[in-house]
Amino acid sequence: MNILDRIVIDKRKEVDLKKSIIPASQLETSVLFNRPTISLANRLRESSSGIIAEHKRRSPSKAVINQKNSVSEVAKGYESAGAAGMSVLTDGKYFGGSLDDLLLARASVQMPLLRKEFIIDEYQLLEAKAYGADVILLIAAILTKSEIKALSEFAKGLNLEVLLEVHNEEELRKAIMPSLDMLGVNNRNLKSFEVSLETSKNLSKLIPNDFIKVSESGISSTQAIKELRPYGYQGFLIGENFMKTEHPGESALQFINELAPKP
Numbered sequence: 001m002n003i004l005d006r007i008v009i010d011k012r013k014e015v016d017l018k019k020s021i022i023p024a025s026q027l028e029t030s031v032l033f034n035r036p037t038i039s040l041a042n043r044l045r046e047s048s049s050g051i052i053a054e055h056k057r058r059s060p061s062k063a064v065i066n067q068k069n070s071v072s073e074v075a076k077g078y079e080s081a082g083a084a085g086m087s088v089l090t091d092g093k094y095f096g097g098s099l100d101d102l103l104l105a106r107a108s109v110q111m112p113l114l115r116k117e118f119i120i121d122e123y124q125l126l127e128a129k130a131y132g133a134d135v136i137l138l139i140a141a142i143l144t145k146s147e148i149k150a151l152s153e154f155a156k157g158l159n160l161e162v163l164l165e166v167h168n169e170e171e172l173r174k175a176i177m178p179s180l181d182m183l184g185v186n187n188r189n190l191k192s193f194e195v196s197l198e199t200s201k202n203l204s205k206l207i208p209n210d211f212i213k214v215s216e217s218g219i220s221s222t223q224a225i226k227e228l229r230p231y232g233y234q235g236f237l238i239g240e241n242f243m244k245t246e247h248p249g250e251s252a253l254q255f256i257n258e259l260a261p262k263p
């Protein structure tokens with residue numbers, strides 16, 4: 001059993017419990033439920049950096065990363081650094097996040113927000129909308145093809161964009177469908193937790209050009225981005241590299257400045 005299998009077992013119990021306490025109809029009464037969403041895909045097309053900066057307190061691979069900085073401080077820092085969007089981990093047990101983190105980020109910034117979660121049920125998409133997300137993540141490793149189709153179409157019906165994450169060729173071949181906006185390749189091996197940019201490089205040629213390509217995990221230098229761009233990547237999801245520092249927003253600013261072409 002890998003880490004995703006364990007997370008999904010817990011997630012099913014969590015979602016069932018939440019559904020029994022807060023009915024879906026109540027989520028739809030949130031003032032944020034009908035807000036117009038902001039397109040991350042468009043921001044990535046226009047962005048010179050392509051950085052999607054993540055709020056990440058801890059993780060199964062690294063234990064504690066940052067328990068100090070507030071979500072709103074991190075979100076404001078990322079926005080003023082010029083990030084194209086922000087990813088907010090909302091899983092509590094393994095990542096120390098929450099839906100309140102998403103809500104606080106929404107209240108703090110105008111940039112597109114990705115709800116980074118282990119989504120297995122439409123109920124979590126209603127939550128994403130109710131708490132201010134613009135984009136949701138679907139992980140091919142934990143969903144069947146028909147689940148990816150149903151969840152992505154449901155998300156699109158809520159005007160949420162969909163980032164589909166894959167780890168290998170088999171997942172990619174199963175997942176490609178028109179209801180996705182962005183395809184993310186995760187560089188982290190879920191068994192060993194090792195990261196390798198080769199995963200993004202190898203899978204890039206199998207991703208049709210109509211999807212924005214996003215490389216995820218283990219990106220710790222601007223050199224990595226310079227290496228990935230020729231493979232067609234326009235989005236780069238970075239968590240730990242910023243969050244492990246005292247001021248994640250300032251680290252993101254320095255990183256983005258370093259990427260800018262020099263006159």
Ligand SMILES: O=C(O)c1ccccc1NCC(=O)[C@H](O)[C@H](O)COP(=O)(O)O
Binds near residue numbers: 056
């Ligand atoms: O980060 C982990 O250890 C992890 C383990 C198991 C499933 C997912 C995991 N991370 C979620 C992510 O996708 C990353 O937080 C995201 O890509 C940013 O990665 P990084 O820049 O390496 O923090």
